[in-house]
Amino acid sequence: MGVANLSETTLRLLYLYLAECTLGIILFFVFRYFGILYRRRFLYTWALSWLAFTVYIAATCVVTAFFMQSQSTARLVVSTLAQMSCFLQIIWILRGAYELVTEKAFNRRKFKALLIVCFFLSLISVIAFSQTVEDSMLRYLLRVGSRTFVSGAGFMIAGIVVLQNKKFSRGFGQRILSITFILYSIYQLYYCLIVIINVCGTEMLVPNFYGVVDLLLISMMGMSMIMWLLEDERTRLDKANKELDRFLYSTSHDLRAPIASILGLTYLGKMEFEEERARTFMDMIEARVKKLDMVISDILSLSRSKKMDVKIEKINLKDLLDNSIADIKFNKGASAISLDYTNDPSHILASDFNQMKIVLNNLLANAVKYHNLDQPNPFIRVLFQRENDVVKIVIQDNGKGIAEANLPKIFEMFYRASLDTEGTGLGLYIVKEALSKIHGTIEVKSELGTGSTFTIILENA
Template sequence: MRFEGLENEIIARTGATYFAEMLIGIILAATFYYFSKLYNRHYLSTWAISWVFFSLAAFSLGFGSWYGYSRMDSVRLASTYITQVGNFLHVIFLLAGLIEYRRGKKISVTYLLFISTITLVASFVLVWAYRDSTNDNEVLLRYFLRVGVRYFVVAAGFLAAGILALRSKLFLQGIGRRIFTVSFFLYALTYSYYFSVALANFMGKNFVFPFFFGMIEMVIISATGLGMVIWLLEDERERLNKINKELDSFLYSTSHDLRSPIASILGITNIARLELKDEITKRYMEMIDDRVKRLDLVISDILKLSRSKKIELKIEPIDFNALLKDVIADVKFNENAPAIRLDYTENTANVFQSDYQQMKIVLGNLIANAVKYHDISKPDPLIRVQFLRNGSRVEVSVEDNGQGIRPEALPKIFDMFYRATTTSEGTGLGLYIVQEALSKVGGTITVKSEHGKGSTFTIVLNDA
C-alpha cells in the first residue's frame, strides 16, 4: 500500500501504531495465559482474555485507519463493530480479573457469557444506528455513538480499574502495583481527553486529535502490561516467602517436639541394656538405640537448618580465635576427636565482619565433618584451620588428612540429603546447611579433595 502526502503519512503512522499495540497485547495475553497455567491463578486467564480482546480492537483500528475512514461499506462497518466489541470486552475482562483477585474466587462463566452477549448486542446497535444516514445531525450522532461512547466506556473502565487496584489491600505496595495503577489512571485520562474531543465535535466544534497521541497511548498501555507482570512476580514472591516461613516454623516446631520423646526412648533403651541379661534381646536394644540416635541426628540437623533460616543477621566484628574455641568446645567430646590434632596459629589480628551465629554453624559443621570422617589410623591425624586476609576479603580454610571424597561425589556434596556413600553415618544435610548459612552472609565455599588423602574446604567472605 502506497501513502503520499502528510495526511497519508499520518494515517500510515497511526495504523502502524495500532498494529504495534496489537503485538503488545498478544505478548501480554500469552504471558498471562502462561502464568495462569504455571501458578494456577484463574484471574490471570481472565486477564489473558482481556488482552486478546485488546489486540483484536487494536488490529481492527489499524486495519480501519489504512482501509479508509471515509468508506462506508460492509468491510468498514465490520471493522468498526470489531473495534467496539474488542474495546468493551477488554475493559470488562480486565475489571473481572481484578474482582476475581479481590474476591479470591472465579466469576462464573455463565455470568461472563451473559455480560459478553449484552456487549455484543449493544455494540451492534451502536454501530448499526444511522449507518446509511447522510443528514449532518445524524452523521454527528452516528460519530458520537461509535466513537464517543467507546472513549467514554474505556475511560470509565480504566478509572474503575485504577480505583480497585488503589483501594485493594490485597495488592502489594511494590513497584509493579504503582506502575500499573498510575498507568490505569493515565489511560483513563487519555481516553477522557479523547471523549471530550469527540463530544466537542458532536456539538459542532472541529477538533483534530494530535497524531502523536497514538504513541503516548502505546507507551501507557505498555507500562500497564509491564506493571501487571511485575506485580504478578512480586505477588508470587511474597506468596513463596510466606509459604517458606510457614514451612520453616512447622519444621522447627515439629523437630523440637520430637526430640523429647526421642530422648525418653534413648533413656529407656539404655536402662534396658543395663538390666537385660539375654544377649539377643540386648543386641536388639542396641540396634534400636543406634536407629533412634540416627533419627535424633537427622532432627538435630533439621533444627540447625531451621535456626539458620530464622536467625536475623547481625553483622558485627568477630574474633576468629574465640569463634574457633567456641566450635571446638562443641566437638571435642565427639568420637575420634581426642585422637586428632588441631593445627591453628592464634593471631589477634584475625578479626572479621559477619554474623556470629551463621559463622558458628558453618565452621561447626565443617570441623564436625572433619572429625567424623577422619582416618585416625594415619600416623598424624590432624585438622588444619587457616585464616587469611587480603584487604576486605577473608579466606578461612579447613583442611584434614582424613578419608577424602571420591571425585564423582564432589559436584553433589552440597545438595540436600546427599551422602557420598551408602555407609555414611551423616544425614546429608551438613554441607547443605553450610552453603545456606554462607549465602545469608554473602559468602561462598569451595572444596578440593583427594580420596584417601583428605579434603580442604575454603570459605570466602567479601567485604568482611
C-alpha cells in the same frame, strides 16, 4: 481507497495501530500464561480483554486503510466488529476486576446476556446516522465517543479495584498497574472530551503524541502486571518458608524429648540384660535412635540458621574456634586428633558469629567423624588468610578424603558420599546455607585416602 494512496498522516496512524495490535497480542499471551501458571482466574479474563483489544484495533486499522471514504456494507460489518470488540474489552476488564475482588467466577448466564446487549448496542451505534453525510458528526460522536467513554470508565473502575485490593501483595508493581489503568482511563476520557468539543462546533485537534502515549501506557500495563505477580509470589513464598521453618523447628524440638527417653531406657536395658543377644538388640536400637537424633539435631541446626537474623560484628577467630571445639571435643575420636592452629591477634573478621559457628561446627565435626585415626599424626589444620576485604579460612585434615566423583554433590541435601558412614547428609548443606546468609562461599579439594581441604571465602569481612 488503496493503501498506496493514503496520506503520510494516515500511514503513520496505521503504523501505530499495528504496533498496538502487536502489544495487544503480547499482553494476551503474557496474561494468559501467568493466569494458567498461578491459577488466577482474573488474569485469564484480562488476557481475553487484550485479545478483544487486538481485534478492536485491527478492525479500526482496516476501516482507516480501506473504508475511510466509504459507507458500504463491508465498512458497517468491520465497524460493528470494532465497536463490539471495544465494548467487549471493557466487559472483560470489569469481569476480571470482579473476579479479583470476589475470587469467584462471574455468572455465565449474566455474561451471555451482557454479550447479547453488547452486540446490539454495537450494531445500533454503527447503523445510526450512517445513511447521510450530514449526520457525520453525530455518527462520530456515537461511535468514537462511546468507545472512549466506555474504555475510560472501565479502566478507571479496574484501576481503583487494583489499588484498593488487599488479597494480593501490595507492592510497587500493584501501584504502578493501578496508576497505569487510571492514566489510561484519563487518556481515554480526554479523547472523549475532544470528540464532544468537536461535535459542539469548536475544532480541537488530537495531539501528535497521542499514539505514542497509548503505546507507552499499554507497555507499562504489561510490565507492571508481571512485577505485581512476581512480588505477590515472593510474598507468598516467604510466608510459606517461614511457616515451614516454624513447623520444622517446633516438630524437631518436640521429637528430641522422647528420643532422649528412649536412649536412657536402652542404656538401662543394657545394664539389666544378661543375655548377649538381648544386649545386641539394645545396641542396634540405640544406634538407630542415635541416628534419628543426629538427623533431628541437623534439622534444628538448619532451622536455627534460617531463623536467625544476621548481625555483623568483629569476630576473633580464636574465640570462634574455642566455641566450636567445646561443642565437638567429646565426639568419638576427637581426643586423638591434634588441632594445628597458630593464634594471631590480626585474625579478626567481620561477620555473623552464630552463622560462622554453625559453619565451623559442621566442618570440624565432619573432619573428626571422617578422620583416619590409624595413622601416626592425625590432625586438623586451621589457617587464616586476608587479601584486602576478602577473608579465607582454610580447614585442612589428613583424614579419609572424598572421591573426586562425589565432590560436586557433597553440598546437596541428604547426599552421602558413602553408605558406610553415620552422617545424615545434612552437615555440608547446612554449611552452604549458613554461608549464603552472610554472602560467603566455600570451596573444597579432596583426595581419597589423603585428606580434604575446605576453604571458606568471606567478602567484605
